[in-house]
Amino acid sequence: MRKIEANPRSLEIEYAIRDVVIPASRLEKEGHTIMKLNIGDPNKYDFDTPDPIKDAIRKALDIGINGYAPSSGLPCLVDAIAADERSRGNMVTPEDIVVTNGVTEALQMLFFAALAPGDEVLVPGPSYPPYITYVNMVGAVPIPYRTIEEEGWVPDVDDIVSKITDRTKAIAIINPNNPTGALYDAASIRRIGDIATEHDLFLISDEIYNLMTFEGETPSTADVCRDVPVITFNGISKIYLAPGWRVGYLAIRDVEDALIDIRDGIMRQSRARLCANSICQYAYFQALIGDRDHIRGTMSKLERRRDISYRRLNEIEGISTQRPGGAFYMFPRIDCIEEGPWKDDKDFSLDLLREEKVLTVFGSGFGAEHGSGHFRIVILPPEETLERAFDGIENLLKKRL
Template sequence: MPYSNSPVFIPAQRVQNYHYAIRNIVSNARLQEEQGKKVTYLNIGDPILYGFQPPEELIEAKVLALRQGHNGYSPSCGKKDATEAIADDANTRGIPVSPENIIITSGASEAADLICTAMLNPGDEVLCPSPGYPLYSAIIAKLNAREVQYRLDPENTWHPDPEEIESRITPRTKILVVINPNNPTGELYPPELLRKLVAIARRHRLLVITDEVYHKLVYEEKHVPLASMAGDDVVITTIDSLSKNYMVPGWRIGWLAITNSHLIPDVHFAFIKLADARLCAPTAAQYAIRAAMKPRKDYIESVLHRLSAQRALTVEMLNAIPGISCNHPKGAFYVMGKADLAMLPFNSDEEFVLKLLHEKQILFVHGSGFGTDPLQGFFRVVFLPDVSTLEKVYRDLGDFMHQYR
């Protein structure tokens, strides 16, 4: 019997609902490249592809660790010096947490997976933002749990409505996911809103996952960690990583920090059991964590200086194209564009994005890949490339719109 007919080689059902649009769409771009065309990738948030560099002292610390022979496993929750440095930094920023409540993971991605795997039985519900970062939908689908979406409102700077969130809570709801600064919208939540989200978690005894992997990449305003509002009776797991704040996404170093872990000893123990079984996060890179927690202030300033110019150009040029508009993001390096599909011959955001790829070799991700309605015409732009590359992209987008309107 050929393999393709064998019941043994049918992928497990859970993978059918496992999507990650940011990378899935790349296969279309590769087809363009096979035809000898050069694609400008504005789909993935990898700063290294666009010339950003990590702070030199992080590289030195990791290389030194390798040379000094730190090539074995580390303790499963992370090296002591690294968890201490993370806890010190968190405390300075108002997040109450001790080193024993930190688990270092292979990126923030593994932290999200670990928390959900430890918490969720099939059918349990997780409140997730829509649009949202697709990792959460994928993990929840894998666990046969249920993602219950709450809406981020484009008319209200993509903020959620706390009343709507509360109305979606059922006896099966276990986790509330908050992403701040947000991917895909680039928006930042004000303290009043965060206070309301914490109050909901308190009233309904939910665990909060607050994903703050972009917390240093904030422009005019100040990022407020959700856990700084936890008091002593709400369990908040803050997810963070070196990937974006220090431009080392390939190092795969992230962590989760549990505030008020004393309220959930069994769950905390379950986190540790899962961490034990997967051994540890990359060891040598953990030697750079202390250096990361006290980088030169001018490093972050220079990154923000470059990103600010790219953001300004993006917002100005996109909003100047007839039929295109976008928000003015306050953090990260994403903006949500919107194509007015009513004036275009495309039936969905994905068709718009693919046509643009075929004709202009520009790759955005369609908003429905993050959960928006395909008819609304949203698309996410990563504004990491330099100003001259972005200028060309937006000029080409303008020509494309002119041609089809």
């Protein structure tokens, strides 16, 4: 039989964070132990879902939440999400919420509803890969805007303005940021909001790490930019340490019905895919109405790991890194990339894996233009693992330079 052609766009999909696992698994099969600094899943390290949230899963089974949920989400969860967003100044109502199978699904729904082929969306550079991949999948164009490394990876407002065209529809903000760990303050967000107002754009605000900050709080973009339409994302994965449960949401805070059709396109998709996992929705509801005491413990553990990582990486000749304000990532620069034997950052990460068994994600996986010459690590592993991994990076550089 002749080969049946695939959609060529599907063959262009890449996800560096998981793609790097393939060579690492090969090494593991050969008997090597790999120090994994690649995946943003706290549960792969010494963090676990809080007991009350696990208990909520058992309760959901007992009280019979085993059927389909309404397409936009279980009413109790939708109400709790709206109340939570309002407490942060994002004045949404339950009708503005769609519960999804993770923020990942929310992103797909939004981009499919908002972007026609050829439309452009400004995404942070470097960027969490789905902001590139999913925009490409619908035939639209992700345009990365620069974030300024030397200033802690804050958005470069002039660069944003210079990249707006008559095809631009939205500006995406990830705060705190993956992969850089940057935490943007209200003034930075407001400056982006002013650009959006001036050019009739809407804002996409991914706040999935919003309670995971080391100092200060994450401003709600919708609160700071009340005159701009904002679609906010959040979910259970990171803050509540349950990424495998796949629950998230999008919250549409419109202005003068600017998003009326996009909202309709999102709602239609939500109905066509029935609903998000109902049992896990119930657990997310319990998480939102329960206390959030576990976050303090998580962040104080992460703060120690961040401090160790920041010190150790900056002590290595040829590497430098910024200090993250939130989330659990760092995006160190390979200052010595020109001097070493490596073709590029991908080659560096593969060499580090083969030689020292340290698994990181190459920076260009977060967008070639702004990610090249870097690598991403997570600061989630226990301190001893981090120390050994940094010994490995140090060894590699000493050997190769």
